[in-house]
Amino acid sequence: MIKKNDELLQRLLATFRIEADEHLKAMMSGLIALEKSPSGPETASIVETVFRDAHSLKGASRAVNLVPVESMCQALESVFAELKNGRIPVSLPLLDLLHQAMDGLGTLLSSERGAAPTITSSVAALIRDLDQAASGDLPGFAPAKAPAMEAPAASPVLHPPAAFGATSGTVRISTAKLDAVMRQVEELLSPRLAARQRALELRDTASTLSAWKKARTQIQPALRRIERSAARGGHFNSSAPDRKELLKVLDYLDGEHLFIATIEDRLARLNKSAARDQRALAGMTDSLMQDVKEMQLLPFASLLEILPHLARELAREQGKEMELMVHGSEIEIDRRMLDELKDPLIHLLRNAIDHGIETPAVRTAGGKPSYGTITFAVSQRDGGKVELLVADDGAGIDGDRVKVAARKLGVSSSEEDDQLSECEAVALVFQSGVSTSPIITDVSGRGLGLAIVREKVERLGGVISIESHPGAGTAFHIVLPLSLATFRGVLVRVGERLCAIPSAGVERVARVAVHDIRTVENRETIVLDGQVVSLVDLSDVLEMSRLGKKDTATHIPVIVLGQDEGRIAFRLDEILGEQEILVKTLGPQLARVRNVAGASMLGTGQVVPVLNVADLLKSAVRQVAPAYASAAAEQPVSGTKQAILVAEDSITSRSLLKNILGSAGYAVTTAVDGMDAYTALKTADFDLVVSDVEMPRMDGFDLTARIRADRQLAELPVVLVTALESREHRERGIDVGANAYIVKSSFDQSNLLEIIRRLI
Numbered sequence: 001m002i003k004k005n006d007e008l009l010q011r012l013l014a015t016f017r018i019e020a021d022e023h024l025k026a027m028m029s030g031l032i033a034l035e036k037s038p039s040g041p042e043t044a045s046i047v048e049t050v051f052r053d054a055h056s057l058k059g060a061s062r063a064v065n066l067v068p069v070e071s072m073c074q075a076l077e078s079v080f081a082e083l084k085n086g087r088i089p090v091s092l093p094l095l096d097l098l099h100q101a102m103d104g105l106g107t108l109l110s111s112e113r114g115a116a117p118t119i120t121s122s123v124a125a126l127i128r129d130l131d132q133a134a135s136g137d138l139p140g141f142a143p144a145k146a147p148a149m150e151a152p153a154a155s156p157v158l159h160p161p162a163a164f165g166a167t168s169g170t171v172r173i174s175t176a177k178l179d180a181v182m183r184q185v186e187e188l189l190s191p192r193l194a195a196r197q198r199a200l201e202l203r204d205t206a207s208t209l210s211a212w213k214k215a216r217t218q219i220q221p222a223l224r225r226i227e228r229s230a231a232r233g234g235h236f237n238s239s240a241p242d243r244k245e246l247l248k249v250l251d252y253l254d255g256e257h258l259f260i261a262t263i264e265d266r267l268a269r270l271n272k273s274a275a276r277d278q279r280a281l282a283g284m285t286d287s288l289m290q291d292v293k294e295m296q297l298l299p300f301a302s303l304l305e306i307l308p309h310l311a312r313e314l315a316r317e318q319g320k321e322m323e324l325m326v327h328g329s330e331i332e333i334d335r336r337m338l339d340e341l342k343d344p345l346i347h348l349l350r351n352a353i354d355h356g357i358e359t360p361a362v363r364t365a366g367g368k369p370s371y372g373t374i375t376f377a378v379s380q381r382d383g384g385k386v387e388l389l390v391a392d393d394g395a396g397i398d399g400d401r402v403k404v405a406a407r408k409l410g411v412s413s414s415e416e417d418d419q420l421s422e423c424e425a426v427a428l429v430f431q432s433g434v435s436t437s438p439i440i441t442d443v444s445g446r447g448l449g450l451a452i453v454r455e456k457v458e459r460l461g462g463v464i465s466i467e468s469h470p471g472a473g474t475a476f477h478i479v480l481p482l483s484l485a486t487f488r489g490v491l492v493r494v495g496e497r498l499c500a501i502p503s504a505g506v507e508r509v510a511r512v513a514v515h516d517i518r519t520v521e522n523r524e525t526i527v528l529d530g531q532v533v534s535l536v537d538l539s540d541v542l543e544m545s546r547l548g549k550k551d552t553a554t555h556i557p558v559i560v561l562g563q564d565e566g567r568i569a570f571r572l573d574e575i576l577g578e579q580e581i582l583v584k585t586l587g588p589q590l591a592r593v594r595n596v597a598g599a600s601m602l603g604t605g606q607v608v609p610v611l612n613v614a615d616l617l618k619s620a621v622r623q624v625a626p627a628y629a630s631a632a633a634e635q636p637v638s639g640t641k642q643a644i645l646v647a648e649d650s651i652t653s654r655s656l657l658k659n660i661l662g663s664a665g666y667a668v669t670t671a672v673d674g675m676d677a678y679t680a681l682k683t684a685d686f687d688l689v690v691s692d693v694e695m696p697r698m699d700g701f702d703l704t705a706r707i708r709a710d711r712q713l714a715e716l717p718v719v720l721v722t723a724l725e726s727r728e729h730r731e732r733g734i735d736v737g738a739n740a741y742i743v744k745s746s747f748d749q750s751n752l753l754e755i756i757r758r759l760i
Contacts, residue, residue, distance in 0.1 A: 017062045020109050025305050026050070027076075027104050031095065032308040036323075038090040040490045051080035059104075069108050071199070075130035075499040076101060082134050087400065095137055096316075099131055100310065100426040112331030175335070178295060185292045188285045189582045190601055195281050198275040199402035206267050213260055220257075257655070297337065297482075300378045300388075301329035303338045307349055311374065314353045321371035322357050328378035333386060333482055340460055341388075342479075344453040348390045348476055349374065351450070356394030356474055384502075386482055391475035402428050427466055430454045458614040459485070459597075461502060480585060489581040489600070489610065490561060493574040494539050498608045500581050500600055505613030507562040509575050511555045526569055526738055528560065536620045538570040543593060543612075560684060561613050570621045583610050595619055641667040642760055643684075647677035647691040648721075660749045661756075674698025678706055687760045690752075693722035693729070701736050708737035720750070 036284075037043055058073035079098070079613070085454040092687035104126050119127075132138055139510050308324050315322045357372035364370050377389040388532035429450050457464045462480035481487065481504065486733035489500035490509070511527065517535060518525050524535040535558065537746045539545070558569045583598040590596075595610040645665045646656040661668045662696075669684070689707065700720050707713045719740040720733050733741040740755045 023053045028645040057182045073128045075683035152444035199278045202271045325375045352392040356392040393473040396470040436669040491576040500610045507560040535569045538572045642687040643667045645686045649672040649695045674703035688717045705736040
């Protein structure tokens with residue numbers, strides 16, 4: 001009996017978490033709306049909506065005995081009851097507290113896994129603060145004398161979309177079950193392709209038999225002459241028994257004609273049946289796959305629910321004001337695609353707030369509104385694609401600063417920089433490690449975010465481009481397929497190997513005369529549509545042997561791949577045609593193989609690699625571009641260790657940093673404070689300084705400022721490692737000229753070593 005009760009509780013908890021997630025999202029959306037409209041005709045409706053969701057969540061949590069969640073919702077109910085009755089006003093401190101309560105609820109809901117629930121000290125503190133707010137005792141809070149807020153009788157209460165539960169026309173199903181069904185439906189593509197292949201083979205067999213029958217008919221007169229001659233005994237020196245055997249063979253050959261005609265008729269009927277069955281199977285699988293795909297579609301708004309709250313917190317941390325605008329949120333996209341897009345969009349949102357939007361004072365001085373605007377816009381495109389725009393009206397990206405950062409990493413050379421357009425220069429921010437941030441912190445400045453964004457977008461079969469105007473803002477354009485399921489691919493042969501190339505990345509296929517291939521600056525080129533296009537050998541890009549090449553051919557097949565503004569033609573051996581393919585991953589052992597996106601099985605049962613268009617273009621560019629020496633390669637080889645000076649007044653922290661850096665191969669010298677460190681800098685050469693901030697005699701800020709003011713030391717990299725994590729302290733670190741700012745509370749020695757490797 002106890003076991004049955006436990007099983008029932010687990011089922012109730014699973015249902016509860018789905019319902020609780022809906023209520024929590026609805027309340028967070030309501031708080032964002034309330035912050036935008038703290039007073040007005042919509043305020044009462046918003047308060048009423050959040051009030052009801054808190055009440056519903058309280059009742060649901062009581063049913064599954066989650067006391068902490070119930071207590072938190074009870075306190076929230078009290079606050080919204082007072083708001084509804086007009087006894088307390090909507091204020092910024094109150095909204096901050098309510099957002100903290102939402103975060104607390106989210107933590108509670110994600111941590112409860114059937115264990116005995118307890119009210120922790122942090123939960124208890126939040127409940128006390130909410131009770132104080134309900135009584136009007138919250139700091140910065142004054143009781144209101146306004147009349148009670150009541151929704152007009154004719155105005156319906158509008159619930160956010162996420163708050164709707166199941167109705168009579170809907171049913172809840174776990175995403176795991178839905179994914180399992182989707183995988184099985186996608187697997188139907190393999191037998192469908194196999195059925196098509198069998199139908200083609202039957203047709204080819206019937207054609208072969210028909211050709212053989214035609215040839216057999218042509219020798220029929222000769223057989224008749226042999227038969228008559230054998231019957232008369234003429235022209236044969238053989239005995240009578242031999243003639244008898246020959247006549248038997250001729251009789252068999254004569255009767256074989258009727259047998260072959262019967263086989264041909266049966267084969268023709270079988271061919272028609274196979275073609276009919278293949279068409280029926282194709283129609284049913286297409287319809288079923290489309291229906292299941294539509295089951296996987298969710299409005300883009302479901303992904304954006306987490307962004308307003310995150311944007312608000314990030315802007316508040318940095319003392320910035322911003323407004324989040326969303327357009328086209330009703331467009332539906334594959335749920336699996338939305339899951340994969342979550343991290344890239346958070347990266348872009350962080351970048352927009354951290355690097356793009358200026359502080360109110362700077363914006364006002366530049367003639368802009370004090371608050372910045374970040375826009376998320378989704379639009380439908382032809383060919384089953386969707387475009388996502390993430391734009392801000394901030395400072396934009398300085399192309400010259402990007403070039404400097406790229407040169408420092410060896411991503412580009414000075415000669416190449418001179419030939420880059422402003423758009424091409426800005427696109428360098430997608431290179432790993434390239435960052436224009438003046439300081440490295442625990443959350444930004446390492447130049448990894450945009451590289452990760454591009455990698456994820458390309459893994460989804462999409463492309464990302466950037467457009468920026470200094471002082472006017474930055475816009476990221478992401479083009480993605482609507483679904484992650486099957487797609488069209490061009491089947492090609494390279495040597496003896498078959499490969500599939502996604503059709504979305506193919507601009508055109510063509511046959512080019514060998515005499516039209518020109519060599520320009522040691523690069524093969526062809527002219528297509530009036531434009532000069534670089535030509536590379538696909539076998540060279542894939543590092544395959546050139547066996548099977550026909551040097552005597554007068555024409556060669558090429559396939560032109562394009563992404564953004566780049567186009568490259570790839571020479572190959574044969575283009576076999578286009579067909580629908582299902583991409584399968586290569587497994588965890590081959591999670592990321594250069595130039596390969598996955599694998600697919602043809603109708604013949606042959607497994608072929610599916611190539612990655614973005615990787616092919618990058619590999620081709622590296623092959624045709626002239627080599628240049630990286631910044632690291634230009635440095636003279638030296639057997640001496642790089643020297644680092646550590647300034648730290650705590651002997652424990654000083655010993656820790658010395659051991660970490662010493663184990664990484666650096667020569668470490670220590671100083672007990674800023675004055676001791678500055679003296680050491682004047683008497684010896686160092687490649688980098690790691691300093692605490694709070695130290696006697698001279699703190700880390702003053703030490704950094706003194707280093708930047710010294711002509712001999714001005715270019716020396718400085719990393720501040722400190723317990724001071726407020727925005728004001730970080731900004732001061734930027735002002736005095738620090739290259740990186742690491743907070744001890746989130747200290748990770750791998751991050752420190754990574755930053756040091758970047759700076760020296």
